[in-house]
Amino acid sequence: MTPELEKSLRDDFKSLFEKVDYFDCGDGWEPIVRELSSKIVNITDKVRATCIKQKWGGLRFYFNLLQQELDRQDYKKLEADIDQLVKQAEDKADQICEVCGAKAAGVSSGFVQTLCELHLAKQKAHSLTNTYEKSLEKIDALRRAQAGDGADWNRLIVDPIIEHRKRAGLPPDPKIVRQPEIKTETSNENRRSEAEDL
């Protein structure tokens, strides 16, 4: 999900999503997640979502109840009610394109996703070559990072994660660390002339 959509969900449902690291599904499902969230917070403030993601083409919404704050009867009843709401939302997502929110036409193979006719065709045409080229590029970048130049690794892997977390209003992840980069002659020169300009 784009960081902007993710942030608006977090802003609107602060305590519900306080334990969620990442909304790992496409923008097309944001309205479904939003509708489900509204229904949940209308019933109770004792739910904490733990994980929202796409798995095998379907939406998954995992949650915990604040057990200590509920007596046993309430807990059972509430758990059943929320389970039912989540199930309804997940069923709905099976009918909706994960990318754009249009009516779904099927499920793509390879990277399994529920998609509309257009995005299904697009994905079929591009996914094979795209995935292949991207993974070659990443393997290459990793190899260079291990050899001491992490410039491409930072660009492909590290910076996008740092940028995403920043835009989604999340604190930096200590596990995500930029790798040392070897500066080329040109970039050193550029920096020198920039410094002189100042």
Ligand SMILES: [Zn+2]
């Ligand atoms: Zn679509």
